[in-house]
Amino acid sequence: MVQVETKISSLFINGEWHDADSGQTDAVTNPATLQTITEVAYGGEFEAKRAIDAAKTAFTEWSEMSPRKRSRIMYKAHQLMLDDVDRLAEILTTEQGKPLKEAKGEIKGAANFLLWYAEEANRIYGEWIPSSQRRKRILVVPQPVGVVGAITPWNFPSSMITRKIGPALAAGCTVLLKPAPETPLSAIEIVKIFEKAGLPEGVLNLVTGDAKAIGEAMLSSRDVRLITFTGSTEVGKYLMRESADHVKKLSLELGGHAPIIVFEDADLDVAAKLTLGSKYRNAGQTCICANRVYVHESVREKFSQKLIEHVEALKVGDGSDPSTDIGPLINEQALEKVENHLNDAVSQGAEVVYGCSKWNGELDGHFYSPTVVTNVTDDMAVMNEETFGPLLPLQTFTDEDEAIAQANNTDYGLAAYIFSENLDRSLRVMERLEYGIVGVNDVFPATAEAPFGGIKQSGIGKEGGHHGIDEFVEQKYVSIGMHK
Numbered sequence: 001m002v003q004v005e006t007k008i009s010s011l012f013i014n015g016e017w018h019d020a021d022s023g024q025t026d027a028v029t030n031p032a033t034l035q036t037i038t039e040v041a042y043g044g045e046f047e048a049k050r051a052i053d054a055a056k057t058a059f060t061e062w063s064e065m066s067p068r069k070r071s072r073i074m075y076k077a078h079q080l081m082l083d084d085v086d087r088l089a090e091i092l093t094t095e096q097g098k099p100l101k102e103a104k105g106e107i108k109g110a111a112n113f114l115l116w117y118a119e120e121a122n123r124i125y126g127e128w129i130p131s132s133q134r135r136k137r138i139l140v141v142p143q144p145v146g147v148v149g150a151i152t153p154w155n156f157p158s159s160m161i162t163r164k165i166g167p168a169l170a171a172g173c174t175v176l177l178k179p180a181p182e183t184p185l186s187a188i189e190i191v192k193i194f195e196k197a198g199l200p201e202g203v204l205n206l207v208t209g210d211a212k213a214i215g216e217a218m219l220s221s222r223d224v225r226l227i228t229f230t231g232s233t234e235v236g237k238y239l240m241r242e243s244a245d246h247v248k249k250l251s252l253e254l255g256g257h258a259p260i261i262v263f264e265d266a267d268l269d270v271a272a273k274l275t276l277g278s279k280y281r282n283a284g285q286t287c288i289c290a291n292r293v294y295v296h297e298s299v300r301e302k303f304s305q306k307l308i309e310h311v312e313a314l315k316v317g318d319g320s321d322p323s324t325d326i327g328p329l330i331n332e333q334a335l336e337k338v339e340n341h342l343n344d345a346v347s348q349g350a351e352v353v354y355g356c357s358k359w360n361g362e363l364d365g366h367f368y369s370p371t372v373v374t375n376v377t378d379d380m381a382v383m384n385e386e387t388f389g390p391l392l393p394l395q396t397f398t399d400e401d402e403a404i405a406q407a408n409n410t411d412y413g414l415a416a417y418i419f420s421e422n423l424d425r426s427l428r429v430m431e432r433l434e435y436g437i438v439g440v441n442d443v444f445p446a447t448a449e450a451p452f453g454g455i456k457q458s459g460i461g462k463e464g465g466h467h468g469i470d471e472f473v474e475q476k477y478v479s480i481g482m483h484k
């Protein structure tokens with residue numbers, strides 16, 4: 001397995017690596033073995049403020065650099081990432097737990113965001129609008145917002161970072177990045193890649209440590225013009241409230257509670273296989289994971305049989321073992337949440353048809369068996385809250401309107417999925433689903449070229465695609481009078 005130093009100076013401010021001012025460190029733990037991997041710096045307000053100052057100073061040169069030049073650095077970073085995919089995937093698995101094959105997929109996806117935005121850097125076009133007045137001209141000039149605060153989660157420790165810093169850097173913004181404390185090593189590697197690729201000092205800064213204090217430094221700074229955040233809806237709401245004083249821009253990718261609807265005209269083999277892929281990827285810790293499945297009553301038996309056959313074949317274990325399909329959950333609280341959702345459902349009459357236990361293998365980590373429950377009702381926690389774990393509830397429906405109403409009956413609106421071989425129905429249902437992303441016979445929508453993002457309490461703004469750049473750009477309207 002990959003070798004990591006026992007202590008890392010993980011604060012990167014103005015092109016230099018530092019320890020925390022206090023000398024404090026924070027342990028990074030392997031969730032499969034519960035062994036400490038290393039210690040990283042536990043920074044706070046003062047380090048974050050210095051990083052914001054560095055980003056502010058670097059902004060002028062970076063934003064005025066030609067897009068071609070910015071783009072070249074990003075291409076290089078993309079290539080360096082791909083060249084090192086095996087080692088980076090091992091680091092990711094060690095700190096996050098997901099199976100190596102998924103970690104490799106994530107690193108490639110993360111590199112792809114850099115490639116996509118290296119290309120987009122050259123295409124941030126303005127507009128020339130015909131004026132209603134003969135002696136006037138109207139221009140719209142896109143300009144970078146300024147210093148960006150990026151706060152990222154542990155579930156995709158690499159791609160959630162490049163999905164934010166890719167468009168930020170392409171647009172000409174400079175960044176203070178605060179990664180999740182569970183997974184700082186992938187963030188450190190990304191920063192090192194940019195250092196190697198020749199990114200000027202101060203353009204990308206990293207502060208690991210006290211979330212509240214670092215967040216507060218971002219929120220209270222008039223120089224941080226945008227906060228881009230992926231994580232829980234609760235913290236997203238907090239950032240929104242606290243951004244009001246400075247009227248900051250916000251881009252928020254928050255929780256989801258994705259429904260899968262399996263219609264009676266679905267290809268049940270495809271539906272069962274992909275339901276499994278959606279629910280158990282990253283042990284269910286993906287914001288677009290299926291949280292609840294609605295299957296038409298007439299195909300319930302057949303569908304659940306096929307599903308269980310697939311679930312039975314899944315192997316739980318240490319993600320670093322190439323044969324593992326499901327790794328550990330990130331921590332004890334995550335495990336408790338799954339257990340609580342299961343106990344709540346069972347106490348109200350749900351039937352466990354597969355799984356149901358903390359894993360009793362020989363590893364100490366936070367493992368949970370893939371579990372399937374039926375006889376669930378609308379008021380159970382699992383049908384209302386994001387579980388973020390490998391628990392799959394199956395409920396039946398009898399008609400299309402009922403299925404749509406059930407799917408929409410939530411404050412979340414990130415991703416929803418339908419399985420049907422009927423094109424008319426697929427389009428009809430897609431249009432009525434109140435979600436930012438709809439998968440039709442597909443459950444893996446995240447990709448660099450498409451706009452990923454939720455509605456309702458799942459967030460604001462898009463990441464990915466040419467749309468992803470918009471968050472990092474202000475449109476300056478220039479009104480030109482001609483007087484001669």
Ligand SMILES: NC(=O)C1=CN([C@@H]2O[C@H](COP(=O)(O)OP(=O)(O)OC[C@H]3O[C@@H](n4cnc5c(N)ncnc54)[C@H](OP(=O)(O)O)[C@@H]3O)[C@@H](O)[C@H]2O)C=CC1
Nearest residue numbers: 152153179180211212215231232235253254255287386388
């Ligand atoms: N949309 C998604 O992809 C994700 C959704 N979630 C959902 O959230 C639940 C809880 O997970 P959790 O990791 O606690 O998610 P959080 O929202 O608490 O954490 C996400 C990131 O935000 C940081 N953060 C937390 N509080 C603040 C603050 N006041 N100011 C600035 N940054 C802050 C965290 O740092 P720190 O941990 O140091 O507080 C972390 O870097 C999960 O069970 C899941 O339901 C979680 C992760 C990703």
Ligand SMILES: O=C(O)CCCC(=O)O
Nearest residue numbers: 155156230286287288446
């Ligand atoms: O959980 C998320 O916030 C992003 C999902 C990314 C992916 O599906 O690759």
